[in-house]
Structures are given as C-alpha cells and as structure tokens.
Amino acid sequence: MWEPYKKGFKAYLQLERSLAENSVTAYLSDLEKFTQFLLDNDVKKSPSEIDLSVLQGFIKWIAELGMTQSSQARIISALRTFYKYCLLEDITTVDPTTLLEAPKLKRTLPDVLSFDEIENILSQIDLSTPEGTRNKAILETMYSCGLRVSEVVELKLSQLFLDVGFVRVIGKGNKERLVPIGSSAIKYINIYTKTIRNHQTIQTGEEDSLFLNRRGKRLTRVMIFLIIKDLVKKAGIKKTVSPHTFRHSFATHLVEGGADLRAVQEMLGHESITTTEIYTHLDREFLRKTLQQFHPGFQ
Numbered sequence: 001m002w003e004p005y006k007k008g009f010k011a012y013l014q015l016e017r018s019l020a021e022n023s024v025t026a027y028l029s030d031l032e033k034f035t036q037f038l039l040d041n042d043v044k045k046s047p048s049e050i051d052l053s054v055l056q057g058f059i060k061w062i063a064e065l066g067m068t069q070s071s072q073a074r075i076i077s078a079l080r081t082f083y084k085y086c087l088l089e090d091i092t093t094v095d096p097t098t099l100l101e102a103p104k105l106k107r108t109l110p111d112v113l114s115f116d117e118i119e120n121i122l123s124q125i126d127l128s129t130p131e132g133t134r135n136k137a138i139l140e141t142m143y144s145c146g147l148r149v150s151e152v153v154e155l156k157l158s159q160l161f162l163d164v165g166f167v168r169v170i171g172k173g174n175k176e177r178l179v180p181i182g183s184s185a186i187k188y189i190n191i192y193t194k195t196i197r198n199h200q201t202i203q204t205g206e207e208d209s210l211f212l213n214r215r216g217k218r219l220t221r222v223m224i225f226l227i228i229k230d231l232v233k234k235a236g237i238k239k240t241v242s243p244h245t246f247r248h249s250f251a252t253h254l255v256e257g258g259a260d261l262r263a264v265q266e267m268l269g270h271e272s273i274t275t276t277e278i279y280t281h282l283d284r285e286f287l288r289k290t291l292q293q294f295h296p297g298f299q
Contacts, residue, residue, distance in 0.1 A: 055100050079097050120235045134212075149243035155169075155211065157209075
C-alpha cells in the first residue's frame with residue numbers, strides 16, 4: 001500500500017533535495033520503521049489518513065523497543081520530511097507531524113583527541129606494509145582536512161591539487177568546497193600513490209578512486225572505522241574514537257587556536273554557522289578548565 005509513496009519519496013530526496021545516497025538510505029530506513037509499525041498493529045491507512053494519534057502511538061512503540069532519544073528525534077525528522085513531500089505532491093492536504101513533539105535532546109559532544117593523542121594513534125601504523133602506508137595517508141588527510149568519513153572514501157585523484165595545497169571535496173547534498181591540505185598529508189598521499197597504488201590491479205570504475213583496498217576497490221566507511229578502532233586500541237587510548245573524532249578534533253584545535261569561525265565553517269562544509277558554533281562552546285569549556293588549572297583564585 002505504501003510502496004508507491006516510498007518510491008516517490010526516494011525520487012524526491014535524490015532529485016529535488018540532491019541528497020547523498022547514504023542520507024537517502026537513512027530516510028527510507030526510518031520511513032520503513034513506520035510502515036512496519038502500521039503492519040504490526042494492523043493499521044490499514046494511507047499517508048493522507050494518518051493522524052497525530054497514530055504517530056504518537058508509533059513514537060511510544062519505538063521508545064519501548066529501546067531506541068535512544070537521538071534515534072527517535074531522527075525518525076521524527078524523517079517523517080516530517082516525508083510529509084513535506086506528501087504536501088508538495090498533493091498526496092495529503094494536512095501535515096500530521098506539525099504537533100508531533102520530538103524528545104528533548106541533551107547535546108552531548110563527542111570526545112576530542114589532543115594533538116599528542118593523534119600523534120600516538122598515527123605512530124601505531126606499520127609503514128613497512130602496503131596497508132600501513134595507505135592508512136597513514138588516510139588518517140593524515142582526515143585530520144589535515146577535517147573530512148567526513150564518506151568524503152574520504154569518495155575522494156578522487158582528480159580532486160587533488162597537491163601542488164597548490166588544496167583538495168576539492170564533494171560534501172553533503174553534492175556541495176563542493178576547496179579545503180587546504182597540510183604538507184604531512186601531501187607527503188603521505190604522494191608516497192602511497194607512487195609506491196603502492198601505482199602497482200595495484202585496479203577494478204573497472206575505480207580508476208579515479210584515491211584509497212583502494214588490496215583488491216583494487218575503493219574502501220568502505222566500515223573499513224575505515226575498523227582501521228581506526230584497531231589503532232586506538234594499540235595506542236591504549238580509552239576515549240570513544242571514530243572517524244568523526246578526527247573531524248571533530250580538527251575543528252576544535254582550530255577554534256582553540258583562535259581560527260575565525262566562518263573559515264572553520266567553510267572548511268567543514270557546514271551549511272549553517274550554528275552547526276559550527278558548537279566548537280565555541282567547546283572553546284569556552286577549554287578556557288574554563290585552563291582557568292581552573294592555572295588561576296589560583298578561580299574556583
């Protein structure tokens with residue numbers, strides 16, 4: 001019953017919203033949870049027949065399944081986007097999500113790695129192996145440019161302008177940005193491409209992909225998660241570290257060093273300055289801790 005609406009919604013996300021494939025998959029997965037709820041509870045209603053009470057029943061259902069508040073909020077956001085599509089396409093004349101309340105979220109900021117901790121993680125890489133040489137180039141690039149993990153795996157040779165110290169990045173919503181890249185990252189990308197990648201058998205369609213696995217295919221996001229997890233364990237770091245931690249640390253170190261917030265926004269590819277402003281909160285926390293540590297009269 002809902003399949004045609006799902007197909008239309010997918011096309012809307014891809015064509016009109018120009019969302020990346022990962023985002024489209026996430027939206028459709030959240031909508032699938034709602035249709036599963038309707039099926040499990042024998043609710044035979046089309047999108048135009050859904051009212052607030054059905055949606056509230058669904059939120060109660062996912063909460064009882066043990067979904068976190070942030071997951072609940074994300075699913076509600078997906079439903080709101082779906083109903084925007086329904087209004088645009090005249091599938092419905094009323095948006096039942098208008099009065100639907102999302103759980104209040106406490107903004108928990110991810111762990112930040114110090115520069116010494118990042119150096120410690122990088123020092124665990126075995127540069128005598130082809131994978132180690134590649135991994136060094138990956139992590140140097142992630143920290144140097146503050147890239148999302150999806151941007152790293154999608155990075156192309158044709159997007160590198162290493163002679164002038166820039167990388168062209170395709171971010172969320174296919175938006176392009178130019179990001180400066182540091183000399184250490186440039187050095188290890190050059191070593192990787194000239195000594196490892198040039199000697200690989202590359203799969204058809206992957207000729208322009210920068211980071212490849214041993215079979216000549218581009219790396220997956222999961223693979224980068226696993227590489228980082230292994231190195232963090234070897235470094236003996238107890239913090240929760242993911243690929244995003246490198247991006248988060250990149251931005252935090254810039255702001256703590258006094259970088260202009262607009263410049264950081266540009267480099268991270270944030271659409272809104274308010275997203276970047278979380279780093280000013282971090283900066284204030286850093287200042288407060290500095291005072292506590294070093295100021296004799298500060299309690």
